[in-house]
Amino acid sequence: MTKIVNSWNDFDPLKHVIVGRADHSCVPPEEPATSEKVPIDSPMRGMWGPRPLETVEKANAQLDNLARILTERGVRVDRPEPLQWNQPVITPDFRTGSMMTCMPPRDTLLTIGNEIIEAAMSFRCRYWEYLAFRPLLSQYFNEDPEFLWSQAPRPRLSDKSYKHNYYDEKISLEERLVRTANKDFVTTEEEILFDAADVMRLGKDLFIQHGLTTNRKAMEWFKRRYPELRVHAVNFPGDPYPIHIDATFVPLRPGLIINNPHRPLPKAQREIFEKNDWQIVEAAMPAHKEPPPLCYSSVWLSMNCLVLDHKTVIVEASEVNQLEQMDKLGMNVIPVHFRDAYAFGGGLHCSTADVYREGSCLDYFP
Numbered sequence: 001m002t003k004i005v006n007s008w009n010d011f012d013p014l015k016h017v018i019v020g021r022a023d024h025s026c027v028p029p030e031e032p033a034t035s036e037k038v039p040i041d042s043p044m045r046g047m048w049g050p051r052p053l054e055t056v057e058k059a060n061a062q063l064d065n066l067a068r069i070l071t072e073r074g075v076r077v078d079r080p081e082p083l084q085w086n087q088p089v090i091t092p093d094f095r096t097g098s099m100m101t102c103m104p105p106r107d108t109l110l111t112i113g114n115e116i117i118e119a120a121m122s123f124r125c126r127y128w129e130y131l132a133f134r135p136l137l138s139q140y141f142n143e144d145p146e147f148l149w150s151q152a153p154r155p156r157l158s159d160k161s162y163k164h165n166y167y168d169e170k171i172s173l174e175e176r177l178v179r180t181a182n183k184d185f186v187t188t189e190e191e192i193l194f195d196a197a198d199v200m201r202l203g204k205d206l207f208i209q210h211g212l213t214t215n216r217k218a219m220e221w222f223k224r225r226y227p228e229l230r231v232h233a234v235n236f237p238g239d240p241y242p243i244h245i246d247a248t249f250v251p252l253r254p255g256l257i258i259n260n261p262h263r264p265l266p267k268a269q270r271e272i273f274e275k276n277d278w279q280i281v282e283a284a285m286p287a288h289k290e291p292p293p294l295c296y297s298s299v300w301l302s303m304n305c306l307v308l309d310h311k312t313v314i315v316e317a318s319e320v321n322q323l324e325q326m327d328k329l330g331m332n333v334i335p336v337h338f339r340d341a342y343a344f345g346g347g348l349h350c351s352t353a354d355v356y357r358e359g360s361c362l363d364y365f366p
């Protein structure tokens with residue numbers, strides 16, 4: 001019996017990781033939570049169904065390549081078992097036409113120390129996504145006597161969980177920004193809702209983005225569930241679609257974070273970093289003007305990198321500005337082509353989930 005699961009941050013030496021798979025991925029039908037996420041001028045508005053096979057194959061080729069590169073560097077890589085996502089989700093509380101994918105494991109699984117938590121996600125189309133990871137979690141449970149396998153309280157995702165009419169075709173970008181500033185998001189406080197990718201882990205401290213996919217009740221749940229950790233709610237008022245923290249605020253090593261210059265962390269929330277001599281550096285501009293077709297995410301996936309240790313980082317190969325900045329920041333950069341996977345749920349960080357990193361729970365903000 002060995003220790004399989006351990007990870008307290010996103011930068012200690014990576015030894016074991018899950019890399020997603022794009023098989024059977026669908027564009028889900030609109031639902032109360034997702035209509036917020038699809039920008040008004042996106043060709044994805046109103047369409048749903050299985051993604052074109054050719055795009056799935058291209059994404060899988062890049063995911064397989066990432067898995068190979070990691071394996072060659074001595075990292076153990078596991079892969080989920082995708083379901084046939086093109087099936088409706090029907091519960092006593094709702095019905096939606098299809099599921100989505102299990103490609104971005106970072107959204108579904110949150111590792112805190114020796115525990116992996118299946119997140120309480122707010123998209124109805126992602127209701128069963130954790131099932132794709134169950135064979136792996138079951139295996140870790142069998143192999144590691146200290147592994148804690150948890151699930152956050154399952155949300156019901158009834159109509160009470162969303163603000164109806166929050167979404168309006170005519171809503172301007174300015175109005176979206178006002179809503180973000182006012183912390184007015186599509187979810188209600190009816191139940192605990194969070195995506196794992198809204199949680200940035202820094203040892204004893206969890207920085208959790210309050211936005212479209214994570215509500216205040218989730219913050220309260222984290223506080224009660226982890227009394228030994230400190231939970232900080234963070235907001236990025238410059239983001240009109242605040243979903244997931246990992247294209248906004250990305251730690252590279254102890255003491256260094258890159259921050260999306262369009263979404264700066266407000267002054268009051270910067271204090272804890274500055275007081276503890278952490279440097280917050282503006283991330284380089286993305287190399288692309290537009291995300292790839294049928295992509296939910298912004299061009300800022302440029303900063304969605306996978307840190308392998310305090311000196312080594314994988315960055316998307318076409319993101320020349322980000323590659324150069326990482327180099328200047330003293331990181332050894334491994335460029336990996338990954339844009340074909342973006343449309344399936346995100347970049348290099350999104351597409352992975354930590355199982356084991358060396359290191360322990362440190363207090364970076366004493």
Ligand code: NVA
Nearest residue numbers: 243244247297298300
């Ligand atoms: N909301 C983010 C997703 C990052 C993974 C963005 O598109 O910038």
